[in-house]
Amino acid sequence: AQSVTQPDIHITVSEGASLELRCNYSYGATPYLFWYVQSPGQGLQLLLKYFSGDTLVQGIKGFEAEFKRSQSSFNLRKPSVHWSDAAEYFCAVGAGGYNKLIFGAGTRLAVHP
């Protein structure tokens, strides 16, 4: 069965510092992988996706993620965090695209000035 694990429930970083959010997945075939961001009281916004090809994918707002098949991971990174990045981040795996996404429990990011 598909599953997604986000090991960190809360992360706090200083503004300007680098960020890495961890995501591990379980899926029998080549996964479709996604990162979404959710600000308080808002819906989810797609940051980036991996379907195939280059394992380093670029997304919106300066985020990137790297797919590592050997580690079953799809970690999200940003070189310099802004205060506006404070939100909840969800990793998701999909069977055959977007139709049935399995989300992780999320990582809440706090940014200190």
Add this chain to the structure above:
Amino acid sequence: EAGVVQSPRYKIIEKKQPVAFWCNPISGHNTLYWYLQNLGQGPELLIRYENEEAVDDSQLPKDRFSAERLKGVDSTLKIQPAELGDSAVYLCASSEPGGPLHFGNGTRLTVT
């Protein structure tokens, strides 16, 4: 472009009462999803529509939950009767075929 619109934003009801949520997807989006998001958790798919057909409702608790998408545009999700454990955020999303999901802001349900 208008986004996915959900109403109401908040709803407080007593247990055993019925409740309904409404979703208006982005114009032209044939695929519509209802997700349930419990506190501190990621969203879970309840049902997916392709036009007016429910193509995946395997996670919808059919004893108390129902959904419809008449005319393949707006959709309504209903709970009858509501239980305390139904307190959560109900998210609607829509997409073009094979395209990324666009989420609404959700309806936060509190059952007392």
